[in-house]
Amino acid sequence: MSKFLTISPFLLIGQLESFVMKNALITKYLRIKVTSREFWVEIPKELGVYLDIKLSPKDWLEIQGTRETKGSMGIFKLKAETIKTLTRPQKACVMIMPEQASKKKILVCKQTRCWERGGKSLYQQIQAKLVDRSLMNQVEIRLTECLKQCKKGPNIVILPDEIQYNQVSVRQVDNLLEKYFT
Known part of the structure; x- marks a missing residue:
């Protein structure tokens, strides 16, 4: 892996564990449980204001966004672009699409x-x-x-x-x- 930032899209289906708040008013991250793993997904400010009202722990969510991987250690950030509440429990999964080869x-x-x-x-x-x-x-x-x-x-x-x-x-x-x- 290169030392540069690589960006690839992701799709995550899992259960909401909890919110990570900023200033006690705005949701900064969602903690999502996918099988035995937990992911922290960063929420844009526009979405963060409305999430607290709509969601509760144990709700099933489908989150799409971008994954940013920095450096050779494989450390990455997940940033949400769309969040959907699922009515029926789904099979938990994470799909990370292949990195888009830059020109x-x-x-x-x-x-x-x-x-x-x-x-x-x-x-x-x-x-x-x-x-x-x-x-x-x-x-x-x-x-x-x-x-x-x-x-x-x-x-x-x-x-x-x-x-x-x-x-x-x-x-x-x-x-x-x-x-x-x-």
Whole structure:
């Protein structure tokens, strides 16, 4: 797992255990029991005001939202987007959809110094090679502001790895695309 934040949708069906309040007025989290596990689901402010009136412990809920996973430890937060009360007891379950693969990006510095040192031809070469390799749907190329390495231009950054390359020549494009995008 990468060191970056990954977001994926989830569906949770379980019984309400209790509310975790903020300021004794607003519900901050719902404690939901799913089989033998307990999940804390963060509630947006808009939903938190109305939940106290409608729900009571042991109610069955269906919660949809997003799961944010940070870092390599696998620690995650569940944030609710919709909450439905179920009339009949359901089979408790948690479904976390696969992480949506974000489009990889190549940022090319467009500042004058980088552009004059070969940035323009580098940008055009990267575009051409992405088309040749049929990678235009998977890799986005963007012009960006100064990368603060003007004397070492042209400069590029490869995302999501955030790896910066300086003094990149047109001859290096094939190797970089091979290394990161195949």
